[in-house]
Amino acid sequence: MRKRYWQWAGLTVALYWLTGALSLQLAVPPGYAVGIWLPAGFSLAALLMGGRGLWPAVAIGSFLVNSRAIDFLGPIDQVLVEASIPALIGLGAAAQAALSVTLVRRFIAYPLRLDDVRSVGLFIALACGVGCLINASLATGILIYAGKLSLENALFHWFTWWVGDGLGVMIGSILGFVFLGRPAELWCSRRSTVLPLMGLTCCLIVFGYLMVSRWEISRQRADFDRHSDRLHQQIQAEIDRYIDSIYSLRAFFQSSNHVSFDDFQTYAAVIRRRLPGFKAVAWNIWVPPSQRGEYERVVGIETGLPVTIFRRGPQGEKLPLSSDRPEVVIRFISPMAGNTAALGYAISSAAAPEDALHRARQQGGAAATDPVKLIQEPEDELGAVIYLPVGHSAGEQNGNWGFVAGVFRLGDLINEVYAPLALPGVAASVFNGASQAPNEGGQLLFSSMAAADKATEVLFQSRRVVDFADKQWDLFITADQRFLAGARSVMPWAVMASGMLFTGLLGMFVLVVTGQKHRSDEAGEELRMMLGRLNDAQSQLVESEKMASLGGMVAGFAHELNTPLGVVITGESTLQRDLEELQESFQGNADPDRVRLLLARVREASAIVLANAQRAGSMISSFKTVSVDQSTGEERNISLASYLDEILTNFSPVYRGTPHQVKLDCPADLQICTVPGGLTQVVINIIGNSLVHAFPEGQVGEVWIRVRPSGEGVQLLISDNGVGIAPEAVKRIFDPFYTTRRGAGGTGLGLHLVYNIVRQQLKGSISVISKEGEGATFDLRLPLDVRAVGREATAPPVG
Secondary structure, eight states: OOOHHHHHHHHHHHHHHHHHHHHGGOOOOTTTSSSOHHHHHHHHHHHHHHHHGGGGHHHHHHHHHHEEEEEOTTTTTHHHHHHHHHHHHHHHHHHHHHHHHHHHHHHOOOSSSOOHHHHHHHIIIIIIIIEEEIHHHHHHHHHTTTTTTOOGHHHHHHHHHHHHHHHIIIIIIHHHHHHHHHHHHHHHHHHHHHHHHHHHHHHHHHHHHHHHHHHHHHHHHHHHHHHHHHHHHHHHHHHHHHHHHHHHHHHHHOOOOOOOOOHHHHHHHHHHHHTTTEEEEEEEEOOOOHHHHHHHHHHHHHHTTTOEEEEEEETEEEOOOOOOEEEEEEEEOOOOOOTTGGBBBBBBHHHHHHHHHHHHHHHHHHHOOOOOEEEEEESOOEEEEEEESSOOOOOOOOOSEEEEEEEEEHHHHHHHHHOOOOOOOTEEEEEEESSSTTSSOEEEEEEEGGGGTTTTTOEEEEEEEEETTTEEEEEEEEEEHHHHHHHHOOOHHHHHHHHHHHHHHHHHHHHHHHHHHHHHHHHHHHHHHHHHHHHHHHHHHHHHHHHHHHHHHHHHHHHHHHHHHHHHHHHHHHHHHHHHHHHHHHSOOHHHHHHHHHHHHHHHHHHHHHHHHHHHHHHHHHHHHHHHHHHHHEEEEEHHHHHHHHHHHHHHHHHHHHHHHEEEEEEEOOOEEEEEHHHHHHHHHHHHHHHHHHHOTTTOEEEEEEEHHHHHEEEEEEEESSSSOOHHHHTTTTTHHHHHSSSTTTOOHHHHHHIIIIIIIIIIIIEEOOOOOOOOEEEEESSBGGSOOOOOOOOOOOO
16 A cells, blocks of 8 residues: 555655646746646646645645746755745645645545536536636735735736646646556547547647747747837936027027126026926136136125135045146036036036046047046935036137036936836846946946845846947836736737636546547447347247247147047057957958958058057148258258148148138149248248137138239248237337237237248248238249258348
8 A cells, every 4th residue: 555655655656746847948938827738637637546645746746847036055044044935835735735635525526527518518517617727826825925926917827727736637637648547448449539639739738838938938039119109208307408408508609709607507507498308508618727716806896705626535535726727627517506606616627527628628429427426415316417518629729718517416317317218027227337237247227226235136137228429328127917907908818718718628628528539438328238139039039939839739639639649549459459359260260251350440440549549640840841941941842732731731720720721722733942830830820820819709810821922032921800900119129129919918929920031031021911901912022942041141120
């Protein structure tokens, strides 16, 4: 018993792991449920056939399949947490199989035959439907709790898991039953039908599921790419719009001979109202060392604040400007609120702005700094500045000239475009510096991803390049499973539901049809056995009928033979007495007259004895011929008239005591080759049938036997002047066991025997012509030579 348990357990674990690994190849994002899960069916079959005690084997097989993502070399606490998920799912799989087995045994019974609509319908509803709710619900809850599955995808994941388990039970369990199910005869008989159909169904479902899943993923990828393109275009267009505003500010300076503080503030305010992403707009001028004092004086008068030209130290502190070269210093800035600390800052004293200023002069166009911390920002947030030269050509200095600048807070700038276009599950990140993925280096400028979302598995990713003046940034757009929930169409739902419905209907049809076929085969085998027994019984009854006919003839023959034998005995007794008396007469004085009388009586008695002895011998010879013919069934030539006369002679004791008469009309020279025993049986049965059925009590009847040549054979008509046969009886008169005298001694086999003998032994045909009240005629057509007629395979009627 233990050995059998471990064999079943090992088989269950191996099948679960093998079929589970194959089924996981069908997984599509997010990859936790598949469209058909065959292990669910094999585990149900194992517990149903091997016992519910195999549930640990199901749990172990499920754990092995789902533990592929565990890093067993990691920290022990992390391994335990990761292992708890497949362990709980394995327990759910075992509970599901155990519950399904309980439902099947309770409402369908075991061994499972699944050969009628009710049992198949209950199996689909209970095992494929109700039972599969367990692990779908439990696993979905576990994955949501563990953060592996988003709440937005929960319903679709649950539905996919439930349908996948249901299809797996429908296909996998039936395949298991076909090989190991009981009753073995039933399930083995289904292999040639169920295996190819279920295999084809499985392939069709897998193909359809993969095609639709791939199509769905491609469609969702296309939706993601379109969204990514739109987001990229919007961000680029917005940045270009800001840069265009800087160009318009340069045009403002180039078109004016003198721009005052108020003029700049008015124009800059218009720009900032239209483009709120600007942190500040500035005008920067070249200030030679000789003009630094004048700069500080004029700016101080304009702003009413003490202003000095300064540079920034390593910690961002203000330091006096010690260089003796011209520096680019902030002259105007808008808005003033919050930015007054920037007035007097020599931007060319820092490496990053100086590099951007140099590039702007060389290119004669906009140049951007690398992301830096803005001096006017208290928070640790990056910004960038775009500089655009005004009033100079590359390599020249003509009078009072400088750079217009736009100061950006990068997060605000990008978020202004991203926020209206944000979709659930879609995140954008902007990096400065070449990188192929968000986690491969580069300086992060912007990220819309919350800290809790960073561990979420990325399903789609795209990389775009954003031009920021003369710089290029990497825009990464990613999507997780929440995006799938929002972008999913009804097609996967429809395909899975259709697949389950199709499989259920096909499984029901195949199981019911094959089950009914097996039932019909069993019933057919029982009928064949019963028919064999009936044929044996019929053969015995037919033989009894033959013996009854022979017995009747023997009884009549014995009665008929008694007469001549009685006369012989009487004559012999008389002859003996006369001989004794004659002897006495010769010993004494004989009276001549008495001697003559005795001699005359002896001669008379001797003649009587001889005549009756000859009669008895003739009767015995005739009876012997007929009886031997009946028992042997040999073919030989006979004179039909003489043979029919012998038959009537032997049969005459049967009807001689009745008022009925049997008459023969047959040409004396008619010779045929036939089976005399069969002919005897036919004539005796038909005449006996007429004597029993044709004449009611009190009627004097006649039976005629008329024989005429007919083509290549003879026609033998046996007719009576009795009551006739009812039309419904005429149709069934040769059927076995059909009789109108049921319960009165009739077996219903006499004329059936006649039919078989005529068709099979005599190679002829027989029919009945009758009308009620006008008697009946049996029309026999026999060949002249039965040996010249080929074997005829006509089966006797069976009702």
